Amino acid sequence: DAGITQSPRYKITETGRQVTLMCHQTWSHSYMFWYRQDLGHGLRLIYYSAAADITDKGEVPDGYVVSRSKTENFPLTLESATRSQTSVYFCASSDGGGSSYEQYFGPGTRLTVT
């Protein structure tokens, strides 16, 4: 299916476990982003990528790792999950510059760390 998808949509894990959230887009957009959304904070950028093999930290990168070996995929890994990482995670993609700055968001992954 075309668009941007995330998996899993819901995840419950235990403190200390490694968790990987997947993001896949079919538009060949250059830019991809990971956000977390918590009550009272809005969306905060975790990591972003301008192209394959190029990634950079956002506002709240600690405890997360990303990779981007292919343009269409941008997985986010929590190396050792903590309760403070309980959140809704959104992946987004964008053409970046040019005529379209719009970011298209995936449906989100609701992660609970117990």
Place this chain on the structure above:
Amino acid sequence: RKEVEQDPGPFNVPEGATVAFNCTYSNSASQSFFWYRQDCRKEPKLLMSVYSSGNEDGRFTAQLNRASQYISLLIRDSKLSDSATYLCVWMDSSYKLIFGSGTRLLVRP
């Protein structure tokens, strides 16, 4: 100070009402501004971009005031389907979006 400040609301208005939201930003170098809409437990979606000259899209009007560093969103003739959270957003030079916490709108019958 947050980079983007919004009144969280909720704004509770009757159908047909006109409602306006303001949002202030702290970075005077900000160039691009947007309003995103987010329905409950859903992903954000672009509502409209905000241009210096102001812009209108149907019942929605967005304006930018650089001198006072705020942007606004006006919704005329509110519909029940307008109930959502409206996110004020600006873009930095690296195409990263900076989001406000959102203003919640409830339109009642």
